[in-house]
Amino acid sequence: MPCDKSCPIEHTVNLIGHKWKVLILRNLFHQGTQRFGEIHKGIHGISQKMLTQQLRQLEADGILCRKVYPEVPPKVEYSLTALGESLKPILDEMNKWGIEHLKQRDVD
Amino acid sequence: MPCDKSCPIEHTVNLIGHKWKVLILRNLFHQGTQRFGEIHKGIHGISQKMLTQQLRQLEADGILCRKVYPEVPPKVEYSLTALGESLKPILDEMNKWGIEHLKQRDVD
DNA sequence: CTGCATCCGGTATGATACTG
DNA sequence: CAGTATCATACCGGATGCAG
Numbered sequence: 001m002p003c004d005k006s007c008p009i010e011h012t013v014n015l016i017g018h019k020w021k022v023l024i025l026r027n028l029f030h031q032g033t034q035r036f037g038e039i040h041k042g043i044h045g046i047s048q049k050m051l052t053q054q055l056r057q058l059e060a061d062g063i064l065c066r067k068v069y070p071e072v073p074p075k076v077e078y079s080l081t082a083l084g085e086s087l088k089p090i091l092d093e094m095n096k097w098g099i100e101h102l103k104q105r106d107v108d
Numbered sequence: 109m110p111c112d113k114s115c116p117i118e119h120t121v122n123l124i125g126h127k128w129k130v131l132i133l134r135n136l137f138h139q140g141t142q143r144f145g146e147i148h149k150g151i152h153g154i155s156q157k158m159l160t161q162q163l164r165q166l167e168a169d170g171i172l173c174r175k176v177y178p179e180v181p182p183k184v185e186y187s188l189t190a191l192g193e194s195l196k197p198i199l200d201e202m203n204k205w206g207i208e209h210l211k212q213r214d215v216d
Numbered sequence: 217c218t219g220c221a222t223c224c225g226g227t228a229t230g231a232t233a234c235t236g
Numbered sequence: 237c238a239g240t241a242t243c244a245t246a247c248c249g250g251a252t253g254c255a256g
Contacts, residue, residue, distance in 0.1 A: 006210065007134070007206070008202070008203045008204075008205070008206025008207045008209075008210060009130065009131070009134045009199065009202050009203050009206055010131060010134075010206075011206040011209065011210055012202040012203075012205050012206040012209070013127050013130050013131060013202070014127075017126070017127035017130055018125070018127065019121050019122075019125035019126065022117065022121050022125055023117070023118065023121060026115070026117045026118075035237085035238090036237075036238055036239080037237065037238075040238095047229075047230050047231075048230095048231095048238085048239070048240095049229075049230075049231095049239090049240085050228095050229070050230080051239095052238085052239060052240085053228095053229095068238095072236090072237090073237045073238085074236080074237050074238050074239085075237070075238085076237085076238060076239085083209075086205065086208070086209075087205060089201045089204070089205070090198065090201040090202055090205055091117065092201075093197045093198040093200075093201045094116070094117050094120040094121070094198055095116045095117050095120075096116075096197070097116070097120050097194065097195060097197070097198055098115070098116025098117055098118075098119040098120040099116045100194070101116075101119065101120070101191075101194075102114065102116060102119055143218090143219095144218075144219055144220085145218070145219080155248075155249050155250070156219080156220070156249095156250090157220080157221085157222095157248080157249070157250085158248070158249075160219080160220060160221085161248095176219090178256080179256085180217085180218090180256060181217045181218045181219090181256080182217085182218045182219055182220095182255085182256055183218075183219090184218080184219060184220095
């Protein structure tokens with residue numbers, strides 16, 4: 001029933017249903033405003049191209065804000081918008097679940 | 109800091125950080141135990157192969173249970189395990205966020 | 217008839233090198 | 237430093253085939 005195109009979960013997934021996007025959000029939630037290189041270092045295994053692509057999509061969806069400083073060397077900062085901040089409860093739940101599940105893993 | 113390999117969010121993302129997996133979980137949470145064809149119909153745009161692949165991964169990770177009935181015509185049912193059920197709060201938050209955000213969209 | 221494995225063509229992704 | 241361009245590769249979707 002909620003599986004139409006107006007399904008809330010489907011809508012959410014269309015915006016952040018991608019591994020890298022969640023990890024980008026995690027970084028911004030935890031570190032606040034960050035530069036491109038900072039985010040890149042903080043996410044293990046992502047390529048520059050993929051990071052650029054995902055950042056641009058998140059920006060286009062109004063989840064984060066991209067601020068370019070016209071300097072040399074170039075400096076670009078990314079920060080969460082209000083819409084991005086509103087995703088925090090989801091990230092929190094994922095964090096809580098991960099903690100619980102890692103505890104169980106340790107028991108094994 | 110939490111960005112090591114033991115980061116809870118990264119762990120969670122590795123298990124369900126995929127668009128189709130979240131939608132599969134949504135279906136099972138909403139409809140309970142379902143057959144392959146039911147899930148396929150319920151998720152718009154997914155191919156049979158992708159559905160099979162994602163279901164197998166979720167099964168391998170212990171999130172859902174696959175039960176084959178040796179009948180003609182064949183029948184395969186998928187249901188959530190206890191581990192899968194424990195993901196519900198995450199789905200709930202995604203649902204809540206989607207509802208809120210769709211409301212804002214309507215205003216536009 | 218259902219569930220799913222295989223083959224093939226298009227698309228997305230990763231590694232590297234290069235630019236402003 | 238923050239990307240872009242290029243190319244090799246891996247992944248994905250669609251059609252087909254097959255077993256039960």
